[in-house]
Amino acid sequence: MEMEMEMETQNPFQVDVGNLLAFNPFHNFSSLPASRDELVKECLEEGTKLIQAVADSLFNLPSTEDVDGPLVKLPPPTTKLPREKHLPKPKPPTKWEEFAKKKGIKKRKKDKVVWDEQTGTWKRRFGYDRVNDDKDIPIIEAKMTNEPGEDPFAKRQDDKKKRVEKQEKNRLQNLKQAAKLGALPSHVQLAATALPITGTHAPPKKVTKDELGNVAGMAATSTASGGKFDRKLPGEKPAKKQGKHRTFLPVVEGSGIGSREKEQTENVLNKLISKHSHEILNVGKAVTMYNVKKEKKARNRRNQEGKSSSTSNKLKPKKQLHKKAAKKGPESSKKRKAK
Amino acid sequence: MMRIKTPKNGRVRRELEKRAPKLVETGKKTLILQGTKTSGTLNGVLSEIYHLKKGGAVRFTRKNDNIRPFESGGETSLEFFSLKTDCSLFVYGSHSKKRPNNLVIGRMYDHHVYDLVEVGVENFKSIESFNYDKKMAPRVGSKPFIAFVGEGFENVDELKHLKEVLLDLLRGEVVENINLAGVDRAYVCTAISSNKVYLTHCALRLKKSGTVVPRMELVEVGPSMDLVVRRHRLPNEGLRKEAMRTAKDQPKKKIKNVSSDAIEGTIGKIYIPDQKVGDVALPNKAKGVKRERREAKKKEANERASKKQRVESE
Numbered sequence: 001m002e003m004e005m006e007m008e009t010q011n012p013f014q015v016d017v018g019n020l021l022a023f024n025p026f027h028n029f030s031s032l033p034a035s036r037d038e039l040v041k042e043c044l045e046e047g048t049k050l051i052q053a054v055a056d057s058l059f060n061l062p063s064t065e066d067v068d069g070p071l072v073k074l075p076p077p078t079t080k081l082p083r084e085k086h087l088p089k090p091k092p093p094t095k096w097e098e099f100a101k102k103k104g105i106k107k108r109k110k111d112k113v114v115w116d117e118q119t120g121t122w123k124r125r126f127g128y129d130r131v132n133d134d135k136d137i138p139i140i141e142a143k144m145t146n147e148p149g150e151d152p153f154a155k156r157q158d159d160k161k162k163r164v165e166k167q168e169k170n171r172l173q174n175l176k177q178a179a180k181l182g183a184l185p186s187h188v189q190l191a192a193t194a195l196p197i198t199g200t201h202a203p204p205k206k207v208t209k210d211e212l213g214n215v216a217g218m219a220a221t222s223t224a225s226g227g228k229f230d231r232k233l234p235g236e237k238p239a240k241k242q243g244k245h246r247t248f249l250p251v252v253e254g255s256g257i258g259s260r261e262k263e264q265t266e267n268v269l270n271k272l273i274s275k276h277s278h279e280i281l282n283v284g285k286a287v288t289m290y291n292v293k294k295e296k297k298a299r300n301r302r303n304q305e306g307k308s309s310s311t312s313n314k315l316k317p318k319k320q321l322h323k324k325a326a327k328k329g330p331e332s333s334k335k336r337k338a339k
Numbered sequence: 340m341m342r343i344k345t346p347k348n349g350r351v352r353r354e355l356e357k358r359a360p361k362l363v364e365t366g367k368k369t370l371i372l373q374g375t376k377t378s379g380t381l382n383g384v385l386s387e388i389y390h391l392k393k394g395g396a397v398r399f400t401r402k403n404d405n406i407r408p409f410e411s412g413g414e415t416s417l418e419f420f421s422l423k424t425d426c427s428l429f430v431y432g433s434h435s436k437k438r439p440n441n442l443v444i445g446r447m448y449d450h451h452v453y454d455l456v457e458v459g460v461e462n463f464k465s466i467e468s469f470n471y472d473k474k475m476a477p478r479v480g481s482k483p484f485i486a487f488v489g490e491g492f493e494n495v496d497e498l499k500h501l502k503e504v505l506l507d508l509l510r511g512e513v514v515e516n517i518n519l520a521g522v523d524r525a526y527v528c529t530a531i532s533s534n535k536v537y538l539t540h541c542a543l544r545l546k547k548s549g550t551v552v553p554r555m556e557l558v559e560v561g562p563s564m565d566l567v568v569r570r571h572r573l574p575n576e577g578l579r580k581e582a583m584r585t586a587k588d589q590p591k592k593k594i595k596n597v598s599s600d601a602i603e604g605t606i607g608k609i610y611i612p613d614q615k616v617g618d619v620a621l622p623n624k625a626k627g628v629k630r631e632r633r634e635a636k637k638k639e640a641n642e643r644a645s646k647k648q649r650v651e652s653e
Contacts, residue, residue: 019510020484020522023502025493029531036462043488043537044557047527050486051543052555059519059552069520081507082574082582084367084427085360086449172343186359187352189344 013050017057018077022050089183094174134160358425362586366512367446370426372399374406374433380463381432381440387466387562388430391540394480395512397424406431408443409570414452422450428508438569444504448582454574456497456504458536458566471560475542477524482511484522484543489530497568498530505538525557531565539563 014023027046033039063070093101100106114131116123123131140152178184207215221227249260346352371389373381389398399420407413408431417429427450431443438459445455477483485506491498509526522543529537540561545553574582596608 023487025490027488028490043529046488047486048557051484051525055555056552069518071516071518073516088360187355191342191344193340193342
């Protein structure tokens with residue numbers, strides 16, 4: 001859709017002043033010029049002609065004088081080009097707007113300041129130090145319908161909270177409706193806070209890394225070949241425990257020194273018996289018990305005396321030696337007695 | 340469970356409003372990026388295009404392996420970049436043995452690929468290789484004249500498409516008013532053969548002629564290159580129809596206090612506020628003030644003179 005100039009100049013170019021564009025559809029190179037320079041020259045010549053044509057119409061437009069130079073109002077471009085974004089869709093009316101239209105309620109302009117009877121001044125309609133604030137009510141008269149144990153001030157606050165929540169919910173619904181039609185205002189975004197709850201009311205609990213790993217491992221091995229031939233993703237670690245998770249003894253086995261079943265039963269029996277026998281001294285256990293006791297006592301003494309007593313430390317070891325002997329005595333004697 | 344997110348910052352809010360779809364659109368931003376491998380000439384081409392479109396272009400300098408505009412899956416990265424930088428035109432350069440010095444110029448609609456043209460660049464001459472009087476150099480951001488020469492642009496499908504895309508790319512902002520003293524650049528595209536286009540950027544010199552219209556003179560300044568059309572993808576019909584849709588001309592905003600009458604024509608009403616006669620500041624050179632001063636001075640002089648006489652007499 002390019003405008004054709006049918007004026008006195010009668011040039012066959014297509015000129016679009018709005019875009020400062022000119023197109024010559026009739027030129028053709030019957031034979032390409034031999035050298036590059038000549039080609040360039042010819043191109044420039046043709047270009048100059050076209051641009052002259054555009055300039056003709058451009059400079060003949062009515063111009064207004066400006067500080068920097070003559071200002072011209074360009075006509076709208078005639079070449080149609082595709083848009084970069086979709087056309088903005090009109091906002092759908094909100095539920096209140098629909099109701100108001102139906103009932104014929106008109107908006108009334110409200111003042112920012114309102115006359116406050118109580119104090120006798122002009123106060124804000126909303127915000128700090130406003131007209132009908134809930135905080136400012138000193139006395140609420142009791143009515144017959146009130147329950148005896150109810151706090152009317154708290155009740156008023158709760159009512160207000162409920163009203164605010166209801167309004168927020170309605171606002172969200174209106175925005176969702178607008179988003180459904182694709183007409184959300186540009187500065188608003190709707191973000192999902194949690195996945196929609198379906199079925200039971202239990203919120204989805206957080207899964208730990210280990211749990212996820214286990215599940216992923218289970219999923220990976222639940223193929224026909226146990227996950228052996230699957231391609232591994234980069235960074236995927238091999239399965240933690242491979243092969244069978246429980247080993248069973250072979251069914252038939254020769255009896256001898258190395259027979260495993262005998263060993264197994266022996267181990268079990270020994271453990272059972274040793275639990276209730278006092279003969280066997282578990283040396284390791286005794287040593288650890290003794291060491292722990294010693295450390296505890298040393299710590300307690302150190303805490304009592306403080307850390308500055310370095311001289312007394314020299315004396316301490318000797319004392320301990322004695323105590324060692326003393327300690328060893330009753331323990332070993334106990335065991336001997338039990339025999 | 341949805342949450343309403345609104346910007347807490349004025350700056351962010353203004354930025355979002357700039358990116359929102361508008362009824363009348365102004366200039367498109369261009370995204371210039373490169374692929375896996377680029378050649379020296381291609382680097383030059385990309386930097387010069389960026390320089391020509393300084394105000395409205397974004398240049399990415401890293402290589403992007405996963406962008407293949409002509410393949411169905413290879414456009415996701417491009418669309419993501421377009422969404423984040425709010426660019427609806429892109430120029431993607433890559434170099435390979437099969438397609439040396441390849442340039443893909445594409446447009447987006449709603450941040451999805453709308454159409455593509457693939458051209459090869461030959462005989463590239465950069466800005467530095469041209470000698471010209473530096474005073475005539477075109478200024479950054481000026482609106483250019485664009486000239487297309489050749490019947491190829493009318494007859495050959497691919498060249499027609501290329502013409503449209505080049506117009507979009509070179510156009511710049513759509514403005515209503517233009518300063519005639521500030522037109523100083525022009526692009527000339529000539530169709531040399533059925534698949535080759537010679538594109539060059541020139542500075543304009545306006546010479547005096549007899550009439551109001553000055554005589555134009557083109558001086559080659561900027562990059563010049565041969566574009567060989569290789570592939571192109573036209574938009575599908577439905578998308579094209581939707582993109583070409585324009586809003587119906589908006590109902591003219593009612594000019595207040597103007598009404599038209601059958602007999603008298605256009606009538607305008609002017610409301611004048613009440614004059615506060617007492618509060619009006621008198622200008623400095625009010626004759627009344629001057630006279631008062633003069634008289635006051637005279638009085639003083641008289642008094643002094645009379646005092647002197649008395650003293651003398653005494």
